[in-house]
Amino acid sequence: MKQEQDQPNVGRDRLASEELDAAERRSVLEAIKRFTIETPSWGYGDSGTRFKVFHWPGAARNLREKLADAALVHRLTGVCPRVAIHIPWDKEDDWEAVKAYAAGLGVRIGAVNPNLFQDEEYRFGSLCHPDPAVRRRAVQHVLECIQIARAVDSDTISLWLADGTNYPGQDDLRARKHRLEETLAEIYAALAPGMRLLIEYKFFEPAFYHTDLADWGMAYTLARKLGPQARVLVDTGHHPQGTNLAHIVAFLLDEEILGGFHFNDRRYADDDLIVGSQHPFELFLVFNELVAAASQPQAPRIDYMIDQSHNIEPKIEAMIQSVLHIQSAYARALLVDRRRLAEAQAAGDVLGAYRVLRDAFETDVRPLLAQAREEMGLDPDPIAAFRRSGYADEVARARPASKGGASGYPGA
Ligand code: PSV
Ligand code: MN
Ligand code: MN
Numbered sequence: 465m466k467q468e469q470d471q472p473n474v475g476r477d478r479l480a481s482e483e484l485d486a487a488e489r490r491s492v493l494e495a496i497k498r499f500t501i502e503t504p505s506w507g508y509g510d511s512g513t514r515f516k517v518f519h520w521p522g523a524a525r526n527l528r529e530k531l532a533d534a535a536l537v538h539r540l541t542g543v544c545p546r547v548a549i550h551i552p553w554d555k556e557d558d559w560e561a562v563k564a565y566a567a568g569l570g571v572r573i574g575a576v577n578p579n580l581f582q583d584e585e586y587r588f589g590s591l592c593h594p595d596p597a598v599r600r601r602a603v604q605h606v607l608e609c610i611q612i613a614r615a616v617d618s619d620t621i622s623l624w625l626a627d628g629t630n631y632p633g634q635d636d637l638r639a640r641k642h643r644l645e646e647t648l649a650e651i652y653a654a655l656a657p658g659m660r661l662l663i664e665y666k667f668f669e670p671a672f673y674h675t676d677l678a679d680w681g682m683a684y685t686l687a688r689k690l691g692p693q694a695r696v697l698v699d700t701g702h703h704p705q706g707t708n709l710a711h712i713v714a715f716l717l718d719e720e721i722l723g724g725f726h727f728n729d730r731r732y733a734d735d736d737l738i739v740g741s742q743h744p745f746e747l748f749l750v751f752n753e754l755v756a757a758a759s760q761p762q763a764p765r766i767d768y769m770i771d772q773s774h775n776i777e778p779k780i781e782a783m784i785q786s787v788l789h790i791q792s793a794y795a796r797a798l799l800v801d802r803r804r805l806a807e808a809q810a811a812g813d814v815l816g817a818y819r820v821l822r823d824a825f826e827t828d829v830r831p832l833l834a835q836a837r838e839e840m841g842l843d844p845d846p847i848a849a850f851r852r853s854g855y856a857d858e859v860a861r862a863r864p865a866s867k868g869g870a871s872g873y874p875g876a
Contacts, residue, residue: 476823478799479832489832492798496836499794501727501787502546502574502769503537505530505554508780511773520779522859527554528565529863533780535569536855540846541787542837546574548622548769551609553579559615566616573616575662575724575769578609581626581670589627591647592640592676599647606651614656620767621655622697622724624664628671628678640676645689652690661694662723662767663687666702669734679703680712687721695723699771700739700750701730710749717757720764726771727790736772738782740789747789748825751797759802778856784846788833795829 478484484492508524510517524530531547538544547566556562566572580590580602588594590602609621627644629635648663655661665683668675677683680696687694696716700709716722727739729747740747754766768790774782801820808817834844843849850856 475819475826476801478801478824478827479829483801484799492795492832493836493839495798496791496795496833497542497840499791500543500545500768501541501790502548502767503534503544503783503787504548504550504769504771505534506550507770507772507774507783508533512775518776519865520774521865522856522861522863523779524859525863527556527562529859530554531562531566531569531571533783533859535566535571536850536853537780537783537787538571540784540842540849540853541791542840542842543791544787545571547571548575548577548771549573550577550579551605551612559612563616573613573618575620575622575767576609576613576616576618577622577624578606580605580624586626588629588635589625589640589676591625592627592635592644594635594639594643599643603647603650607654610651610654610656610659613659619656619659620662620724621651621659622662622664622769623651624666624697624699625675625677626670628675629673630671631673634673637674644676645686648686648690648694652694655693659693660723661687661690662697663694664697664699664702664726666699666734667704680716684716684719684721687723696721697724697726698722699726699728699734700747701726701728701734701736701771705732709746710753713750714753714757717753717764720762722764722766724767724769726769727786728770728772736774738772738774738777738789739770739786740793741785744789744793745825747793748796749821751793752800752821752824755794755797755800756802780856781847781850784850788846791833792829795832796824796827799827799829800824 476483505527508530510519510523512518524533527549534544534547563573580586585598585601591599593599593602606621613621652661663677663683663686665677665679666675667678680698683696687696698713703709713722729737729739729742731742770783770786772786805817805820808820837844
């Protein structure tokens with residue numbers, strides 16, 4: 465087999481002039497500028513673990529404050545124009561006014577997430593509950609979220625279920641599946657034309673014997689049965705240890721059923737730590753699959769959302785840091801030399817192919833990202849700009865601590 469001859473052990477810097485011509489560099493820069501990330505309202509409020517919710521001085525206490533913080537993240541990064549909301553955490557009476565308020569700040573509402581886990585009635589589940597009256601309540605809540613989405617001009621309902629059981633025999637697993645199919649069909653039928661239903665899965669927590677929507681295969685099956693407006697959402701923290709995320713992403717992309725992401729990182733379980741902070745190479749490999757699929761003629765719509773609830777760290781800065789990590793993984797994936805990769809793959813050059821990925825991963829993309837920001841009229845260093853802005857002190861003064869303000873799952 466042909467081994468690569470011209471690869472010095474020092475690796476190849478993809479940003480070096482002889483590696484990347486001006487047109488390629490320009491197209492990478494433009495892609496970085498176009499790539500947007502949705503931030504979660506619940507990431508701006510106080511949240512914590514089941515042991516303690518630490519108050520962060522100035523943490524947002526209501527939807528308007530969350531939108532204001534999210535708008536700042538957008539102003540500093542230029543790529544976060546949408547904010548996901550959770551209902552009823554973010555419930556308001558006048559959605560027209562919320563829409564106008566958000567627009568005035570330069571952002572808009574993105575995915576609407578129904579809470580199907582916080583009511584007493586949901587002890588044994590929501591859409592899968594054995595009691596039809598509880599299932600009705602859960603369906604009604606999602607239908608209300610569809611109305612809210614319409615009112616704020618959002619086209620996305622993002623559904624995660626806490627449903628499951630804790631003990632063998634607690635409920636009939638197939639009956640629960642049938643109930644879920646029935647309730648989801650009713651929800652799907654109520655979607656507005658063009659609206660998307662993103663189905664998120666998680667293999668454990670808060671239920672521990674079984675979770676009704678445990679993995680991508682179950683989400684895939686339900687989405688396929690429902691129809692083209694249903695898609696699978698991959699939350700990067702919702703898999704057993706050792707799962708190959710890039711493979712799942714490639715598979716779902718190829719089946720044209722991937723609809724979106726909830727980004728976060730973890731070391732043990734659904735830790736909701738800053739995306740890319742623990743496993744940056746894994747995040748890069750996920751983006752490598754996304755970039756490879758984006759060059760296909762029918763590039764799918766994928767919504768890139770952050771789903772993190774910061775416990776001990778400053779919330780706005782953590783959000784900006786998360787955005788920077790995602791951008792850096794994306795930029796590196798854009799730099800993968802796909803021609804050389806294909807050649808190495810065809811030649812059976814296992815380590816040559818690996819090094820093509822590694823070269824992109826090890827390229828320092830910070831100057832490229834700084835250039836993209838400067839071209840967008842932004843400070844090249846959003847963290848420094850945030851720290852200089854005085855916003856953190858300002859909100860710490862203006863927002864006295866509120867008990868049990870915005871909380872995030874779990875345990876808040
Ligand atoms: C559940 O763990 C989850 O990932 C869902 O996406 C919820 O919407 C979110 O966390 C709430 O924090
Ligand atoms: Mn999630
Ligand atoms: Mn989660």
